[in-house]
Amino acid sequence: MGRVSGRSCIVTGAARGIGRAIGEALINEGADVCFADINGEQASAVAEANRDRAAETGAGVTWAQVDVTDREQVRAMIAKTVATFGKLDVKFNNAGVNKPMNFLDVTEDNWNFIMGVNGLGCLIGMQEAARQMIGQGTGGKIINTASVASRQGFDNVAPYCASKWAVVSLTQSGARDLARHNITVTGFAPGVVATEMWEQVDRDLLDIGAAERPGQAMEEFSSEILRGRVATPSDITGTTTFLASPESDYMTGQVVMIDGGMTLV
Numbered sequence: 429m430g431r432v433s434g435r436s437c438i439v440t441g442a443a444r445g446i447g448r449a450i451g452e453a454l455i456n457e458g459a460d461v462c463f464a465d466i467n468g469e470q471a472s473a474v475a476e477a478n479r480d481r482a483a484e485t486g487a488g489v490t491w492a493q494v495d496v497t498d499r500e501q502v503r504a505m506i507a508k509t510v511a512t513f514g515k516l517d518v519k520f521n522n523a524g525v526n527k528p529m530n531f532l533d534v535t536e537d538n539w540n541f542i543m544g545v546n547g548l549g550c551l552i553g554m555q556e557a558a559r560q561m562i563g564q565g566t567g568g569k570i571i572n573t574a575s576v577a578s579r580q581g582f583d584n585v586a587p588y589c590a591s592k593w594a595v596v597s598l599t600q601s602g603a604r605d606l607a608r609h610n611i612t613v614t615g616f617a618p619g620v621v622a623t624e625m626w627e628q629v630d631r632d633l634l635d636i637g638a639a640e641r642p643g644q645a646m647e648e649f650s651s652e653i654l655r656g657r658v659a660t661p662s663d664i665t666g667t668t669t670f671l672a673s674p675e676s677d678y679m680t681g682q683v684v685m686i687d688g689g690m691t692l693v
């Protein structure tokens with residue numbers, strides 16, 4: 429038996445990067461996984477790419493196109509997952525965006541975009557997953573993607589930091605309010621992970637004059653990481669599978685740092 433066999437899971441932001449890796453690690457341990465993303469075409473391709481592996485581990489695979497800021501689309505994603513797997517046990521609120529700007533240049537649009545996806549998207553995802561779990565009467569697990577930016581400020585990404593502090597706060601508040609329904613809420617906080625998001629951030633930092641050469645920010649961060657290198661998505665998934673598994677049943681309200689010792693908070 430895999431560590432999460434028979435568990436029905438949704439992962440948002442799963443068309444690439446950390447979300448894809450979370451979903452694939454769950455499949456390796458026998459879970460049924462819905463790969464959900466605003467990029468439906470890519471989410472569907474990821475689901476297809478995992479079908480053979482799922483057949484080997486006894487896992488199930490589906491996908492959904494979803495904008496996590498749209499409650500109706502979130503409900504439709506959950507309905508599709510429940511129609512496919514019969515229930516919802518684990519919900520990863522992982523979709524996230526970043527768009528660096530110098531602090532004085534941050535606009536309302538930039539704030540609303542980042543807070544919308546990372547903050548409101550997390551709240552809606554938690555609420556709708558909880559409603560489904562309460563309706564089932566089964567309890568469940570909600571797992572939110574925070575960041576090292578949940579614990580301290582960083583240059584040129586103020587709305588992102590604010591949005592990720594919000595994720596920690598929603599994790600703690602949700603843990604309190606949902607405990608009586610046998611729903612746990614946890615989070616994990618990666619440091620610097622080599623994904624397409626980070627490549628885009630790197631380009632944006634050059635564009636706004638906050639870096640002089642490509643890769644500069646990542647190099648500078650690397651020197652602050654006790655493990656001596658930035659992470660790959662596979663550095664994150666041991667923890668995320670643990671948080672989805674019965675092994676973590678006594679944890680709630682906690683956000684686990686997975687940052688190679690970049691921050692000691």
Ligand code: NAD
Pocket residue numbers: 440441442443444445446447464465466467494495496497522523524525545549573574575576617618619620621622623624625626
């Ligand atoms: P990524 O950009 O590679 O992947 C994010 C995915 O989210 C994309 O597939 C994108 O299409 C999807 N997405 C964006 N907006 C969406 C929306 N409104 N609805 C549904 N899906 C949407 O990013 P990643 O590096 O894999 O990051 C995943 C999560 O991890 C994010 O929450 C991010 O903030 C967090 N994180 C990343 C790092 C890092 O260094 N990469 C560090 C800490 C935290």
